[in-house]
Amino acid sequence: MFPRLRSALSAVLIVLASLLAPCATLAGWAMHGPADTDRYVAAMAPLADDPAVRDAAADRLGAGFAGYVDGAAAGPVNGTVRLFVRDAARSFTRTEAFHEGWDAANRTVHAAVLRALRDDDAAGRAVTADLAPVTERVRDRLAEDHVPFARRIPVRHIAVTVLPAHEADRLRKGYHVLDVAALWLPLAAVVFAVTGITVAACRRRAVTAAGIGTALGGALLALSVLVGRRLTVAELPGPVNGPAAGAVYDALTRTLRTASWLLVALGLTVALASWLVGRHRRAPRRRSPDRPAAEPGPARPTRTRL
Numbered sequence: 592m593f594p595r596l597r598s599a600l601s602a603v604l605i606v607l608a609s610l611l612a613p614c615a616t617l618a619g620w621a622m623h624g625p626a627d628t629d630r631y632v633a634a635m636a637p638l639a640d641d642p643a644v645r646d647a648a649a650d651r652l653g654a655g656f657a658g659y660v661d662g663a664a665a666g667p668v669n670g671t672v673r674l675f676v677r678d679a680a681r682s683f684t685r686t687e688a689f690h691e692g693w694d695a696a697n698r699t700v701h702a703a704v705l706r707a708l709r710d711d712d713a714a715g716r717a718v719t720a721d722l723a724p725v726t727e728r729v730r731d732r733l734a735e736d737h738v739p740f741a742r743r744i745p746v747r748h749i750a751v752t753v754l755p756a757h758e759a760d761r762l763r764k765g766y767h768v769l770d771v772a773a774l775w776l777p778l779a780a781v782v783f784a785v786t787g788i789t790v791a792a793c794r795r796r797a798v799t800a801a802g803i804g805t806a807l808g809g810a811l812l813a814l815s816v817l818v819g820r821r822l823t824v825a826e827l828p829g830p831v832n833g834p835a836a837g838a839v840y841d842a843l844t845r846t847l848r849t850a851s852w853l854l855v856a857l858g859l860t861v862a863l864a865s866w867l868v869g870r871h872r873r874a875p876r877r878r879s880p881d882r883p884a885a886e887p888g889p890a891r892p893t894r895t896r897l
Contacts (some may be wrong), residue, residue: 594792597791597792598791598792598793598832600746600787600790601787601788601790601791601792601797602787602800603787604783604784604787604790605783605784605787605788605797605800605801605804606804607631607783607803608781608783608784608787608804608805609632609775609801609802609805609807609808610808611779611780611783612780612804612805612808612809612854613808613809613811613812613815613851613854614772614781615772615773615774615776615777615779616809616812616847616850616854617778617812617847617850618769618772618773618776619773619776619850620846620847620850621769621773622769622770622773624843624846624847625843626705626766628698628701628702628705629762631697631701631843632694632697632698632701634842634843634845634846635697635839635842635843636694636697637842638691638693638838638839639684639689639690639693639694640797641835641838643835643837643838644835644838644839645681645684645689646681646684646835647835648680648684648689648693649677649680649681649683649684650677650680650897652680652683652684686736687732687736688729688732688736689729691728691729691732692725692728692729692732695724695725695728695729695839696722696725697731699720699721699724699725700720700721700753702731703718703719703720704718704753704754707754707759707763707889708759708763708766708870709766710833711758711763713763714760714763715756715760715850716756716759717752717753717755717756717759718752718753718754718759719750719751719752720750720751720753721748721750721751723747723748725845726747730742749815778876784801787801788801795865795868795869795889796865796869798861799861799862799865799866800858800862800863801861802857802858802860802861802862802863802864802865803858803859803862804858805854805857805858805861806854806855806856806857806858806859807858808854808858809851809852809853809854809856809857809858810838810851810852810853810855811853812847812850812854813848813852813855816844816847816848818846818852820837820840820841823836823840824836824837824840838852
C-alpha cells in the first residue's frame with residue numbers, strides 16, 4: 592500500500608476513534624451510573640444536606656401539608672398557621688427522618704422508572720410510583736424520635752405520576768439505544784484506534800495523533816456536560832428550577848465529569864510519551880569523551896614513475 596494512502600486511511604480511522612471515545616464514555620456512564628439504582632441513591636444521598644435542596648423540599652412539604660389542612664378545615668387557613676407549617680417543614684428537613692425519607696423516595700421513584708424503561712409492554716402508559724412505603728418509613732422514624740401525633744400520620748396508597756406516557760416512551764427508546772451503544776461504542780473506538788496505528792506509515796505519529804484526539808474528545812465531553820447543565824436547568828419548570836435542580840444535575844454528572852478529565856489526561860499522557868520517544872530517537876549519538884580517538888595509520892608510500 593502506498594504511503595500516502597496508508598496515511599490517509601490512518602487519519603480517518605484515528606478521527607473516528609477520537610469521536611467515538613467521548614460517545615462511548617457517555618453511553619457507559621448512562622448505563623452504569625444513573626441507570627443503576629444503588630449508585631443513583633448513593634449519588635443523591637448527600638443532597639439531603641444541601642441548603643437549596645432542603646429549602647425546595649420544605650416548600651413542597653409545607654405547601655402539601657397546608658393543602659391537607661385546608662381540606663380538613665373546609666377553608667383556607669390563616670397566615671400564622673401557614674408560617675408555622677413552613678417553619679415546621681424546614682425543621683423537619685434537618686432531621687434523620689428526612690434523610691431516610693429522601694433515600695427511600697429516590698429509591699422508589701428510580702426503581703419505578705427503571706422498570707418502565709426496561710418493559711416494552713409498558714408502552715403508552717405513564718410511569719407511576721406508590722410513595723406509601725416512604726410515608727410509612729418517615730412516620731415510624733418520627734415515632735421513634737417521640738414526635739407528638741406521629742402515629743396519626745395517614746399512610747395512603749396513591750399512585751404518583753413520575754413520567755407521562757409520551758416522555759416514558761421517548762426515554763424507553765433512548766434507553767435501548769444506550770444499552771446497545773454502551774457495549775459496541777467502546778469496542779469500535781478501540782478497534783479503529785488500533786487499526787489506524789497499525790496501517791500508518793509512521794506509527795509514532797499515529798500514536799501521537801490518537802492521544803491528542805482522545806484528549807480533545809474528553810475536553811469536548813466536559814464542555815458538553817457544562818452546556819447541558821445550563822440547558823437542563825433553564826428548561827425545567829418553575830417549581831423545580833434554581834439551585835436545587837443544579838445541585839441534582841451536578842450530583843448525577845459527577846462521575847461523567849471525572850471520566851471526561853480522565854480522557855484528557857490519558858490522551859495527553861500518550862501523546863507526550865510518544866513525542867518524547869521520537870525526540871530521543873532523533874537525538875544524535877555523541878562520542879564518549881573517555882574513548883580516545885583512533886590514531887591514523889602509517890602513510891602508504893606513493894608510487895612514482897621512473
